[in-house]
Amino acid sequence: MTGKLDLDPVLVRRARALARQVGRPIVKLARQHTTVSVERATLRLAGLSGADPDGTPWVNRLADAVRADAGLEHGLALPVWDALVRGEAEDLLVLAQKAAAGSVRFRLPDGRDATRAQAAARRQVGAGIRRIDAQRKTRERLIRTIGDAPSQPWIYLIVATGDIHEDIPQAQAAARAGADVIAVIRSTGQSLLDYVPEGATREGFAGTYATQENFRLMRAALDETSRELGRYVRLTNYASGLCMPEIAALAGLERLDMMLNDSMYGILFRDINPIRTFVDQRFSRQVHARAGIVINTGEDNYLTTADAVEAAHTVTTSQLLNEFFAKEAGLADWQLGLGHAFEIDPDVPSSLRLELAHALLARELFPKAPLKWMPPTKHMTGDVFRGYLLDGFFNLVGALTGQGILLVGMMTEAVVTPWLSDRDLALQNVRYVLQAAGDLQSDFRPLPGSFIPARAQHVLGESIDLLERISEHAPSTSGAGLLDAIADGTFGLMRRPPDGGRGLDGVFRKAPGYVNPATDLLEGTS
Amino acid sequence: MSLLRPYGDTTGDGMVQVSFTLPMAHSKVAEGAAAQLAEKMGIQPALVVHAKPMGPDFTFFVVYGPVRHLVDPSVVEVVERDYPLLTAKEVNARVKSTLRRRLVVVGACIGTDAHTVGIDAILNIKGFAGEKGLEYYRELKVVNLGAQVSVPDLVAHAIEEKADAVLVSQVVTQRDAHLLNTREMSAAFREAFPPARRPVLIVGGPRFDESMAAELGVDRVFARGTTPVDVASFLVHRLEKRAS
Structure with a gap:
């Protein structure tokens, strides 16, 4: 620990203890429930893919049929593999087709039938988990043989054409221009679809649908470019929204390298049911942990909706909660791309010092996490010249505070989707600043007691206060103070009650005898 | 000059x-x-x-x-909009002084249209084009009913929530479904409410013509490129006119 901010280790421990205290009841709640998407993700791990002629995925058709016959509170695995063991169909696909046609009935097996179904399910889901393991090994081997990104921060660039076949050449061009990480922005509204679209897609709204085939095509193209450039170019997408667990599974199967995955974003900003989100979160993070995927959390969003100075402590609080939930799900420190952003109004006096204080606080609280540093968006006005300067200061703060992943800011933010020249100028900005600053980070040490450490300590204090308020929140109806705090509008300005929001009808309290071989294998409990 | x-x-x-x-x-x-x-x-x-x-x-x-x-x-x-564009702060302040309570907005995609992209871009706090949605406005109470809401359901929710405004999004335009649905919706609201009590009716979608409001029986039509602040500003403008 570098200790540039003179943080009191007792307070840091207190902050983590509070995050644990606040998070634990949520974990308990997550363990007590399953969701349609967790169950469908299990089918995807078992190898079921494809869609009916209307585009409804077979995993949805099968899950809906089982739900109608046997309910989901015991999990899909027993009824589905019981039907296979009974010889209703030769494989999952045929079973899904028959289920969609209404020509097979599902039951909850017991006794020896249940044992046999469970064993069969475990074999088939286990094959999917092994494929994720193999993809992780492939990534490690490619990084070893081709080479890794030459230095940190990793340079993160976005493509967003809506058409996977346009995205690919753009992503390859961005990689050649210097990107270490390519993120494919998703189509607006995908987070609210309760199914994962199928196949290669060419029409998205302001982004490209996340599908298994799109993942595969882009990863294959970037593998080719990685070999050409002599460095492994990482691929990012979004495990968020109603299908978070399924998308996490597809990311593991298709060797994506980073996934946006926040514990509360969907609740606050997409009005997805809180319990659905926490259950889906836990499963998706277990998959990411297994797949060696780095998650990127979404704290930058708090700063775009609230004042970045006043709300600084909500970022810290969310980072602490994201860290707790991530580690509980099995993620290691190197997989925690905890998010934060350069969003203070440039007209605020000493805004650069405030940004430095906040960024250093994140760095020192989470010394082993890569940290995802997000550029200004809220105060990008369309004045591209001023925006370019702001991005330069953003890059400088990134260089001075050892950020792991730097999302490249565009001077045309809020004007157009980035042009080729915008991206080129933005990369010149990054390269100039990183090269000019060199290892300035190691020289840079604010005077003890000066503005920057004082501000960082203040934000940490506010964050502890907020965590205390959450933990003291009387767990009235829901059984967890954090849920009640979310219902009260403690985060952002949104009130999100645990019995409201989208996707609630896809949440089930697990019955005794619930079986999910994916969860068992991911948790290593059997 | x-x-x-x-x-x-x-x-x-x-x-x-x-x-x-x-x-x-x-x-x-x-x-x-x-x-x-x-x-x-x-x-x-x-x-x-x-x-x-x-x-x-x-x-x-x-x-x-x-x-x-x-x-x-x-x-x-230049085509001047007939109402001023307000900031979120101004919207909140003016709602507070005009209504002395929160302004209730009910939104939905009606008919078989399952594309919530438009209504979500306007209503969700995440918003659109870097602008926060109506949920972000403290003085607006947003009830987003989501997709495939029937017209009778929409009217029932508008009554139950005492809606000041109803926002309907229509993306699908096959066989002019967006126009037919909108006319059905506005007729149902005219039937269910006396003119002075009827919520402000707003319809939006990428294929609408902004000059068709009267023909469709709604108060305003918003087309492609509309952002939440356009809608919020219009709502304030219209409610102030009603109150005066």
């Missing part, structure tokens, strides 16, 4: 600066091509001050020079 030229550092110098990319490798010919383009834009003589290759197939240029065109502000025509 008299005719004007752009201003660099001397009245009448006409100086402008442009930047653009040509899809060709950097060379003397490429710089000449950039100057040619600038001259066609009216910049003469065009001074190519910067040319930078971006990969093997593209070159970026910055060009300065005097433009020979004049502008005449007296003949400029």
Whole structure:
């Protein structure tokens, strides 16, 4: 620990203890429930893919049929593999087709039938988990043989054409221009679809649908470019929204390298049911942990909706909660791309010092996490010249505070989707600043007691206060103070009650005898 | 007002600066091509001050020079919106002073339309084009009913929530479904409410024509590119007019 901010280790421990205290009841709640998407993700791990002629995925058709016959509170695995063991169909696909046609009935097996179904399910889901393991090994081997990104921060660039076949050449061009990480922005509204679209897609709204085939095509193209450039170019997408667990599974199967995955974003900003989100979160993070995927959390969003100075402590609080939930799900420190952003109004006096204080606080609280540093968006006005300067200061703060992943800011933010020249100028900005600053980070040490450490300590204090308020929140109806705090509008300005929001009808309290071989294998409990 | 030229550092110098990319490798010919383009834009003589290759197939240029065109502000025509654009703060303050309570907005996609992209872009706090949605406004209470809501359901929710405004999004336009659904919706609201009590009806979608409000029986039609602040500002404007 570098200790540039003179943080009191007792307070840091207190902050983590509070995050644990606040998070634990949520974990308990997550363990007590399953969701349609967790169950469908299990089918995807078992190898079921494809869609009916209307585009409804077979995993949805099968899950809906089982739900109608046997309910989901015991999990899909027993009824589905019981039907296979009974010889209703030769494989999952045929079973899904028959289920969609209404020509097979599902039951909850017991006794020896249940044992046999469970064993069969475990074999088939286990094959999917092994494929994720193999993809992780492939990534490690490619990084070893081709080479890794030459230095940190990793340079993160976005493509967003809506058409996977346009995205690919753009992503390859961005990689050649210097990107270490390519993120494919998703189509607006995908987070609210309760199914994962199928196949290669060419029409998205302001982004490209996340599908298994799109993942595969882009990863294959970037593998080719990685070999050409002599460095492994990482691929990012979004495990968020109603299908978070399924998308996490597809990311593991298709060797994506980073996934946006926040514990509360969907609740606050997409009005997805809180319990659905926490259950889906836990499963998706277990998959990411297994797949060696780095998650990127979404704290930058708090700063775009609230004042970045006043709300600084909500970022810290969310980072602490994201860290707790991530580690509980099995993620290691190197997989925690905890998010934060350069969003203070440039007209605020000493805004650069405030940004430095906040960024250093994140760095020192989470010394082993890569940290995802997000550029200004809220105060990008369309004045591209001023925006370019702001991005330069953003890059400088990134260089001075050892950020792991730097999302490249565009001077045309809020004007157009980035042009080729915008991206080129933005990369010149990054390269100039990183090269000019060199290892300035190691020289840079604010005077003890000066503005920057004082501000960082203040934000940490506010964050502890907020965590205390959450933990003291009387767990009235829901059984967890954090849920009640979310219902009260403690985060952002949104009130999100645990019995409201989208996707609630896809949440089930697990019955005794619930079986999910994916969860068992991911948790290593059997 | 008299005719004007752009201003660099001397009245009448006409100086402008442009930047653009040509899809060709950097060379003397490429710089000449950039100057040619600038001259066609009216910049003469065009001074190519910067040319930078971006990969093997593209070159970026910055060009300065005097433009020979004049502008005449007296003949400029603009379409003025008939209500002022407000900030979130102003919207909140004016709702508070006009209604003395929160303004209730009920939103939905009606008919078989399952595309919530539009209604979510306007209502969700995440918003659209860097602008926060109506949920972000403290003085607005947003009830987003989501997709495939039937007209009777929408009316029932509007009554139950005591809606001040109803927002309907229509993306699918096959066989003019968006127009038929909108007419059905506005007729149902006219039937269910006396004119003075009827919520403000707003419909939006990428294929609507903004001049069709009267024909469709709604108070306002919003087309492609509408952002939440357009809608919020209009709501304030209309409710203030009603209250006065």
